[in-house]
Amino acid sequence: MGSAVVEVTNLRFRYAGSSEYVLRGLDLTVSSGELVIVTGPTGSGKTTLCRVLTGLIPKLYRGELTGWVRVAGLSPVDAVRAGKVTYVGPNPEEQFLFPTVDEELRSYGVDEDAVKEVLTSLGLEALRSSVIFKLSMGEKQRVALAAAIARAPDLLILDEAIALIDEPYLTAVLDHVVKLGRQGSTVLLVTKAPHIIRRLAEVGARLILIVGGAVKVVGDARALLTTSAVDAHPFLVGLRNITVPGYSVAWEVVQCRAS
Ligand SMILES: Nc1ncnc2c1ncn2[C@@H]1O[C@H](COP(=O)(O)OP(=O)(O)OP(=O)(O)O)[C@@H](O)[C@H]1O
Numbered sequence: 092m093g094s095a096v097v098e099v100t101n102l103r104f105r106y107a108g109s110s111e112y113v114l115r116g117l118d119l120t121v122s123s124g125e126l127v128i129v130t131g132p133t134g135s136g137k138t139t140l141c142r143v144l145t146g147l148i149p150k151l152y153r154g155e156l157t158g159w160v161r162v163a164g165l166s167p168v169d170a171v172r173a174g175k176v177t178y179v180g181p182n183p184e185e186q187f188l189f190p191t192v193d194e195e196l197r198s199y200g201v202d203e204d205a206v207k208e209v210l211t212s213l214g215l216e217a218l219r220s221s222v223i224f225k226l227s228m229g230e231k232q233r234v235a236l237a238a239a240i241a242r243a244p245d246l247l248i249l250d251e252a253i254a255l256i257d258e259p260y261l262t263a264v265l266d267h268v269v270k271l272g273r274q275g276s277t278v279l280l281v282t283k284a285p286h287i288i289r290r291l292a293e294v295g296a297r298l299i300l301i302v303g304g305a306v307k308v309v310g311d312a313r314a315l316l317t318t319s320a321v322d323a324h325p326f327l328v329g330l331r332n333i334t335v336p337g338y339s340v341a342w343e344v345v346q347c348r349a350s
Pocket residue numbers: 106109113131132133134135136137138139140152283
C-alpha cells in the first residue's frame with residue numbers, strides 16, 4: 092500500500108445556520124493507488140465530506156469545521172491549488188471552465204495523447220469542437236469525466252458523477268478508473284448505485300459506508316457484499332440483495348435515513 096493521500100481525523104462540520112452536525116467525528120485514511128467506494132444513505136454526509144476534501148468547505152460553504160484533514164500531505168485548498176485533487180460532482184455544468192470540449196480537455200496542460208485516448212474511449216471525438224452548453228446532460232457528464240480522467244490527479248473524487256453514463260461508456264469510465272489506480276492515482280467514487288458498486292467490488296475496491304456523518308463500516312467491497320452477517324447495517328444488506336451473475340437474492344436498494 093502506498094502513502095496516505097487522504098487523512099481525516101475526528102472531522103466535525105455543521106453548515107452555517109444549522110445547529111445539527113452533518114459530519115460527526117469522521118475518521119478516514121486512503122492510500123495512494125486505492126480505489127474506494129464511498130456509499131451510504133441519502134443525507135449521510137458524503138457530498139459534505141467531498142466538499143471538505145476539495146476545500147469548498149469552508150471556502151464556499153460556510154459553517155463550523157473542526158478536526159484534521161490532509162490531502163496529498165497538504166491542506167485541501169493547497170492540494171486543489173497544486174492540481175493534486177480533481178472533483179466531479181453530480182451536476183457537470185458546474186465543472187466547466189471553458190466553452191468547448193477541446194479547450195476543457197486541454198486545460199491544465201494535459202498532453203494530446205491522453206486527451207485523444209480518453210475522448211475516443213468515451214465516444215466524444217466527434218464532439219471535440221462542440222460548445223459544451225449545447226450538449227445533452229449525459230454528454231456533458233462524459234466531458235466532465237473525460238477532463239478529470241485526462242488530468243490524472245493524485246486524488247480523483249467522483250461524487251454521483253457517473254449516474255447518467257450508459258454502456259459502453261460506463262465500462263470505459265470504470266476501466267479508466269482502474270487504470271488510474273495502477274498509475275498511482277487514488278479514486279474516491281461516491282455512489283449509491285448498486286450496479287456500479289458491484290462492478291467496482293469485482294476489481295478489488297474498498298468500501299466505506301458513511302451513516303450519520305461517521306464511517307460505520309470499512310472493508311473489502313466484495314467481502315462485504317458477499318458475506319452475510321446478522322448484525323450488518325441495513326444499507327449493506329440492501330446492497331447485497333442483488334441478482335447479477337455470481338450473486339444471489341433480489342435486487343433492492345434500502346432507503347434508510349442517516350441515524
Ligand atoms: N449547503 C447546505 N446548507 C445546509 N445544509 C446542507 C447543505 N448541503 C447539505 N446540507 C445538509 O447536510 C446533510 C448531508 O448532506 P449531503 O449532501 O452531504 O448528503 P449525501 O450523503 O451526499 O446525500 P445524497 O446521497 O443524497 O447525495 C443533509 O441533511 C443536507 O440537507
